[in-house]
Amino acid sequence: MMEKIIFGRYLPSDSVVHQMDPRAKLLFIFAFVGIVFLANNVMTYALIGAFTFLIVFLSKVKLRFLIGGLKPVLLLVLFTFFLHVFFTKEGDILTQFGLLTIYKGGVIKGIFISLRFLLLILVTSLLTLTTPPISVTDGIESLFGPLKKIKVPVHELALMMSISLRFIPTLLDETDKIMKAQRARGADFSSGSISNRVKAIIPLLIPLFVSAFKRAEELAVAMEARGYKGGEGRTKYRILRWSMRDTMAMVFLVVLSAALFILRSY
Amino acid sequence: MDIKLREVEYRYAAGTPFERPAITDVSFHIPSGQYVAIIGHTGSGKSTVLQHLNVLLKPLKGEIEIGSHTIAAGRKEKNLKEIRRRVGIVFQFPEHQLFEETVEKDICFGPMNFGVAENDAKNRALEAVRLVGLPEDVLKKSPFDLSGGQMRRVAIAGVLAMKPDVLVLDEPTAGLDPSGRQDIMNMFTGLQKTNGLTCVLVTHSMEDAARYADKIVIMYKGSVHRIGTPRDIFRDTDSLTSVGLNVPETVRFQQSFEKRLGRPLDKVCLTPEELAAEIGKLRGEIS
Numbered sequence: 228m229m230e231k232i233i234f235g236r237y238l239p240s241d242s243v244v245h246q247m248d249p250r251a252k253l254l255f256i257f258a259f260v261g262i263v264f265l266a267n268n269v270m271t272y273a274l275i276g277a278f279t280f281l282i283v284f285l286s287k288v289k290l291r292f293l294i295g296g297l298k299p300v301l302l303l304v305l306f307t308f309f310l311h312v313f314f315t316k317e318g319d320i321l322t323q324f325g326l327l328t329i330y331k332g333g334v335i336k337g338i339f340i341s342l343r344f345l346l347l348i349l350v351t352s353l354l355t356l357t358t359p360p361i362s363v364t365d366g367i368e369s370l371f372g373p374l375k376k377i378k379v380p381v382h383e384l385a386l387m388m389s390i391s392l393r394f395i396p397t398l399l400d401e402t403d404k405i406m407k408a409q410r411a412r413g414a415d416f417s418s419g420s421i422s423n424r425v426k427a428i429i430p431l432l433i434p435l436f437v438s439a440f441k442r443a444e445e446l447a448v449a450m451e452a453r454g455y456k457g458g459e460g461r462t463k464y465r466i467l468r469w470s471m472r473d474t475m476a477m478v479f480l481v482v483l484s485a486a487l488f489i490l491r492s493y
Numbered sequence: 494m495d496i497k498l499r500e501v502e503y504r505y506a507a508g509t510p511f512e513r514p515a516i517t518d519v520s521f522h523i524p525s526g527q528y529v530a531i532i533g534h535t536g537s538g539k540s541t542v543l544q545h546l547n548v549l550l551k552p553l554k555g556e557i558e559i560g561s562h563t564i565a566a567g568r569k570e571k572n573l574k575e576i577r578r579r580v581g582i583v584f585q586f587p588e589h590q591l592f593e594e595t596v597e598k599d600i601c602f603g604p605m606n607f608g609v610a611e612n613d614a615k616n617r618a619l620e621a622v623r624l625v626g627l628p629e630d631v632l633k634k635s636p637f638d639l640s641g642g643q644m645r646r647v648a649i650a651g652v653l654a655m656k657p658d659v660l661v662l663d664e665p666t667a668g669l670d671p672s673g674r675q676d677i678m679n680m681f682t683g684l685q686k687t688n689g690l691t692c693v694l695v696t697h698s699m700e701d702a703a704r705y706a707d708k709i710v711i712m713y714k715g716s717v718h719r720i721g722t723p724r725d726i727f728r729d730t731d732s733l734t735s736v737g738l739n740v741p742e743t744v745r746f747q748q749s750f751e752k753r754l755g756r757p758l759d760k761v762c763l764t765p766e767e768l769a770a771e772i773g774k775l776r777g778e779i780s
């Protein structure tokens with residue numbers, strides 16, 4: 228079950244997207260989050276959707292796998308969808324039953340917002356799927372480097388992030404193991420009433436927390452024992468290289484935003 | 494309770510890019526009341542096989558017969574709880590499963606999940622704690638205040654208290670002190686001999702496999718390499734070393750002894766005591 232979750236996992240490959248500079252990918256995502264909000268009609272959504280699928284295609288990550296991994300957030304998307312469908316009162320009335328009136332504007336808005344949501348999740352999942360956690364952090368540290376001048380502990384923050392990213396799969400594996408051990412002792416996580424299910428989680432959560440804290444402590448000791456001292460004067464094994472490919476991606480992004488700007492007023 | 498595996502295959506993360514084969518075409522029989530040891534190099538699929546024995550994993554191909562239940566690929570099985578009560582698994586590093594406020598509550602968790610009344614479960618907890626060689630006063634302590642070895646024993650007690658018919662052990666003594674290891678291993682054999690418990694043991698200790706098992710299954714790269722009695726298995730030391738396993742110390746000693754003696758002894762000895770007796774027999778002949 229745990230193996231279906233894709234958020235935070237890295238999927239090694241040699242695609243163009245994998246080879247991009249992590250800084251380019253990060254800038255891209257930051258920009259993308261903004262650009263998605265430019266979309267406001269069928270044309271613009273189609274354009275940005277097509278663009279997203281182009282990136283998925285370039286990344287060589289199988290679409291079926293990506294969509295399978297999106298299932299856990301689908302519930303959230305559906306929730307937003309219905310929220311808009313039921314509470315937006317715009318446009319013509321489509322149907323009416325009881326107190327509930329569904330407007331055309333609501334449905335359209337629901338679809339658009341869900342799409343926006345899905346595209347954002349898709350693109351951010353792609354970042355972690357195509358970039359090793361270490362590179363993500365290197366990228367972040369480098370991008371926010373200037374903030375060191377005003378005493379922001381950029382290196383430490385980046386390290387914290389990379390450690391959490393690094394331990395997502397470990398925690399998932401651990402969850403799977405403890406779940407199996409408790410199932411072997413007769414625990415049932417998947418049936419019974421809601422309150423029983425909530426209770427069933429306790430034998431899972433406590434060992435998980437205990438081992439997470441233990442792991443954190445061991446990691447801290449191990450780092451200290453090896454003389455870790457971040458930031459100042461620390462050299463890097465992996466050097467980030469900005470290439471033509473990355474510049475191209477940025478240019479592409481500018482073109483896309485321009486196109487969206489023009490199309491959104493149609 | 495008999496367990497039969499027939500051509501069982503399993504892949505982790507099947508259907509995703511992370512898919513990796515774990516075991517293929519695994520067939521063997523665990524007869525009721527016997528002590529079966531599964532040995533093999535690290536990553537050979539031993540733990541994966543064990544998880545099939547109480548249907549924590551379902552085969553992607555092949556089938557498993559557990560008592561009167563048959564688990565086959567692609568078929569829904571309803572009586573999982575019944576199977577899990579009768580097949581108890583002690584996982585690798587079982588101390589990670591402890592979660593209750595007191596040792597007693599933690600040991601009662603299994604039995605009570607299977608419908609044992611609280612008082613009954615408490616009696617079982619007391620019995621189990623004695624079996625694993627802990628003093629009774631640990632029952633009221635928090636499991637997180639215990640040492641690693643004590644936690645391990647509590648975790649084992651938690652499975653024993655379920656009173657399973659088949660006890661499946663995944664390296665239960667790894668990391669324990671030598672005399673503690675022996676106590677625990679002897680306790681398992683005691684239960685097998687007196688209560689008719691079926692034991693399945695995964696171990697990296699060839700000495701333990703030689704001493705305790707009635708039957709040995711060697712796993713190699715996700716498949717069964719050989720099945721046989723300990724004497725069969727440890728007679729053929731070349732086959733053993735070819736899959737990255739050690740030869741038990743007793744057998745190694747016997748081999749170099751035979752070389753000096755110039756002829757083989759009557760049988761392959763599995764324990765130092767057995768070997769001593771065998772060598773003792775020679776004394777009459779030589780003098």
Ligand SMILES: Nc1ncnc2c1ncn2[C@@H]1O[C@H](COP(=O)(O)OP(=O)(O)OP(=O)(O)O)[C@@H](O)[C@H]1O
Nearest residue numbers: 505513514515533534535536537538539540541542
């Ligand atoms: N949860 C999992 N997800 C993915 N792959 C796994 C998982 N558990 C085991 N594997 C893989 O399956 C194969 C068999 O693993 P298994 O744990 O059964 O080996 P093992 O014989 O028990 O080894 P060890 O002696 O080290 O415990 C290994 O290649 C391992 O990497």
Ligand SMILES: [Mg+2]
Nearest residue numbers: 539540585663
């Ligand atoms: Mg194992």
